[in-house]
């Protein structure tokens with residue numbers, strides 16, 4: 001499954017392809033936003049750049065999906081909402097973690113998942129050596 005890429009988010013997937021988790025930033029008021037969109041929700045500015053996330057964050061919320069919805073994924077899937085240390089939230093998938101050991105607030109870190117065809121998708125895993 002490949003996500004749709006358009007004018008608003010093509011740059012973001014380009015960043016992912018280079019191994020970066022990018023976060024769009026309004027250049028008028030510095031508000032971070034994700035997913036990418038043309039206009040700032042706070043000040044309605046159309047001017048933006050982006051920052052590259054450290055990839056560190058904590059688990060804000062999660063959902064465990066047991067039933068296949070997309071071919072090619074291993075189930076159950078752990079879908080997570082990560083609170084990034086930059087201050088914005090990112091929906092992703094938690095890997096290298098059993099569903100039983102997922103906890104709210106656990107520290108997580110970015111891991112770049114790479115498909116056999118080289119397509120990269122940012123995912124998260126439990127942070128190594130983090131003091132929770």
Ligand SMILES: [Zn+2]
Nearest residue numbers: 026029040043
């Ligand atoms: Zn703004």
